[in-house]
Amino acid sequence: MSDEKVNVVWLGSPTFPNAAHDALRDGQLRRNLKHATTTIRDKRLRAVAELDDWETLRLAGSQIKDRVMRHLDEYLLRLEASVTAAGGVVHWAEDADAANRIVIELVRAKGADEVVKIKSMATQEIGLNEALAADGVTATETDLAELIVQLAGDRPSHILVPAIHRNRTEIRDIFRREMGKYGVAAPDDLTDEPRVLAEAARLHLREKFLRAKVAVSGANFACADTGTVAVVESEGNGRMCLTLPETLITVMGIEKVLPAFADLEVFLQLLPRSSTAERMNPYTSLWTGVTPGDGPQEFHLILLDNGRSATLADRQGRSALHCIRCSACLNVCPVYERTGGRSYGSVYPGPIGAVLTPQLVGVGTSKHADSLPFASTLCGACYDACPVRIDIPEMLVHLRAKVVDAHRGEKLPAPEALAMKAARVVFGSPRRLAVAERLGALGGRIAGIRGGRWLPGPAKKWTAARDVPVPPRESFRTWWRKAGRR
Amino acid sequence: MTGSAAKDRILADIRSALHDVPRAERAEDVAVTRDYLDSHATGDVVGLFVERVRDYRATVTRVPEAEVPAEIARILAERGVRNLVVPPGFPREWLTAYDGSRLTDDPPLTAAELDASDGVVTLAARGVALTGTIVLDAGPGQGRRALSLVPDLHLCVVRTSQVLPDVPAAVRALVPDRPTTFISGPSATSDIELDRVEGVHGPRTLDVLLVVDS
Numbered sequence A: 001m002s003d004e005k006v007n008v009v010w011l012g013s014p015t016f017p018n019a020a021h022d023a024l025r026d027g028q029l030r031r032n033l034k035h036a037t038t039t040i041r042d043k044r045l046r047a048v049a050e051l052d053d054w055e056t057l058r059l060a061g062s063q064i065k066d067r068v069m070r071h072l073d074e075y076l077l078r079l080e081a082s083v084t085a086a087g088g089v090v091h092w093a094e095d096a097d098a099a100n101r102i103v104i105e106l107v108r109a110k111g112a113d114e115v116v117k118i119k120s121m122a123t124q125e126i127g128l129n130e131a132l133a134a135d136g137v138t139a140t141e142t143d144l145a146e147l148i149v150q151l152a153g154d155r156p157s158h159i160l161v162p163a164i165h166r167n168r169t170e171i172r173d174i175f176r177r178e179m180g181k182y183g184v185a186a187p188d189d190l191t192d193e194p195r196v197l198a199e200a201a202r203l204h205l206r207e208k209f210l211r212a213k214v215a216v217s218g219a220n221f222a223c224a225d226t227g228t229v230a231v232v233e234s235e236g237n238g239r240m241c242l243t244l245p246e247t248l249i250t251v252m253g254i255e256k257v258l259p260a261f262a263d264l265e266v267f268l269q270l271l272p273r274s275s276t277a278e279r280m281n282p283y284t285s286l287w288t289g290v291t292p293g294d295g296p297q298e299f300h301l302i303l304l305d306n307g308r309s310a311t312l313a314d315r316q317g318r319s320a321l322h323c324i325r326c327s328a329c330l331n332v333c334p335v336y337e338r339t340g341g342r343s344y345g346s347v348y349p350g351p352i353g354a355v356l357t358p359q360l361v362g363v364g365t366s367k368h369a370d371s372l373p374f375a376s377t378l379c380g381a382c383y384d385a386c387p388v389r390i391d392i393p394e395m396l397v398h399l400r401a402k403v404v405d406a407h408r409g410e411k412l413p414a415p416e417a418l419a420m421k422a423a424r425v426v427f428g429s430p431r432r433l434a435v436a437e438r439l440g441a442l443g444g445r446i447a448g449i450r451g452g453r454w455l456p457g458p459a460k461k462w463t464a465a466r467d468v469p470v471p472p473r474e475s476f477r478t479w480w481r482k483a484g485r486r
Numbered sequence B: 001m002t003g004s005a006a007k008d009r010i011l012a013d014i015r016s017a018l019h020d021v022p023r024a025e026r027a028e029d030v031a032v033t034r035d036y037l038d039s040h041a042t043g044d045v046v047g048l049f050v051e052r053v054r055d056y057r058a059t060v061t062r063v064p065e066a067e068v069p070a071e072i073a074r075i076l077a078e079r080g081v082r083n084l085v086v087p088p089g090f091p092r093e094w095l096t097a098y099d100g101s102r103l104t105d106d107p108p109l110t111a112a113e114l115d116a117s118d119g120v121v122t123l124a125a126r127g128v129a130l131t132g133t134i135v136l137d138a139g140p141g142q143g144r145r146a147l148s149l150v151p152d153l154h155l156c157v158v159r160t161s162q163v164l165p166d167v168p169a170a171v172r173a174l175v176p177d178r179p180t181t182f183i184s185g186p187s188a189t190s191d192i193e194l195d196r197v198e199g200v201h202g203p204r205t206l207d208v209l210l211v212v213d214s
């Protein structure tokens, strides 16, 4: 595994079946996850059902992303020109190291030894916090969940609710024990009421916001024509980071660019309903370069490749880059529901992680990442839920074949055996697998009830070597039974 | 600083990755079907705005213009606001009934001063009915972004004529180079056991005063 990719996959991660095995033994994690995924899933269905033209919006979303990917070079140049014209500075980073170096130099130039951060998967991917720490700069995560994870010295377990593996009493204990070490301590009478815990976080972080000189953010969207960058959030910590410090550094994957400002009309409808299942998230910030007298007077946009251009090269895997990180596919996934995000051993968990992670690090370079495409039952629920119509099941099948190809000559078990092993670990017994698949398929049907049925693409072959056709719609078990009989 | 060698390499990698895209293809040639609805709002748009803003547990009061000063004073008194941030361009005549102290942003207030205030009153750029959203764009009477963020209470005055039906109309109405904030209810988190808590970092209270335009 090349050095620059280590953060996409957490170093030393066991392969999926082994990690899943541990996760499954954690009863609390499983209960929390089930509660979270079920609740968000039901809410999302209601939010989506409110829009009669959901399928049309999804289609437009996927087409816009398709346009971006096919002309990514052009849009990035346009974005660079617009941001520069608006007073921002654009940097290009090929990999995690390069991006981290740019951030560190910028922070140093400001003479700062601390930065505030709004949750960003791109900066997690490049391991920015660790890189900053190695250079003597303290990065404070300001999302409540990220703060919990950071204070606990944990890994996040969900894109949207990263601390879902922790219950309120644990959070209270973490706050009591850790907050004082990093700033304003938790009050002595801290209870485990969510409201009280949120208030403790508010006070702890407020002090940091008020004195922070530099903020680091990610970006949900960036419009090539105007240079406008968008951050979608709930808590207001994003607004704090984007508004109060003198310098703002935004690290953005190159795939996040949108052709035009007007395209926000599609994504600002798709994202909130798919993500937090709201009509609109509490806060969305849009800014264009630098505005005199309002907000940061220095704005740096770092365009990060880190495996994305390589992902683009695979026509069948390319659309993994369409992802808008809503986490809907996680919440509908029967495998994710049972194992949680950390079993995926990657910044990107769940169905999207299973297709994005191996591509970002490169198929055949990490045993762990290579095990991820097998962590699925191919039930299709993720495709039905995805607001930009990424055909994850089909991509999984494609990547399984690629993994097997990459390991040709090694004594790797057959793909069916790998997939079966993952399934057996996750579901324990064939009966439970059957139930999970029925639920998954059912969820899919409900989600797609207004015309969103998942239609299989042109018949896909498993690989040339293994000529067992795998219609993606077929459930894992049916497929396995048939395949096993050959 | 901008690393032009890195830029060239990334662009070259992208171009070689896109070997399957015909050279003659222009971005506009990739079809985008825009036959989604321009608005999902039907009937009484202003009524829908009120309902949807309230769904987020924000308050909405509808008043005729003549009653605005009295209503502002009433809301601020009820909320115990004695130290109010008033952005430049906010109509003076609307604050005649409020008798607490005012913090003007001229010269600019420090973050600590904003933090020590009780609340802020602002105008808005737009409202979006379907999503119950208020859009601020730092225009007159709205102030720079920090003003509507740091104080713990935000009283926002919106005119009925500013309310648009749905997101597409709002995006069209925006001026991209203005710093813009969509506000849909008070800040919220569900990070602890999915229990929704209102108010983490932004104003914990959002009160909307809807001025009925004649």
Ligand code: SF4
Residues within 6 Å of the ligand: A274, A322, A323, A324, A325, A326, A327, A328, A329, A330, A352, A382, A385, A386, A387, A388, A389, A390
């Ligand atoms: S793959 Fe689709 S559903 Fe999953 S997080 Fe990305 S956009 Fe959302």
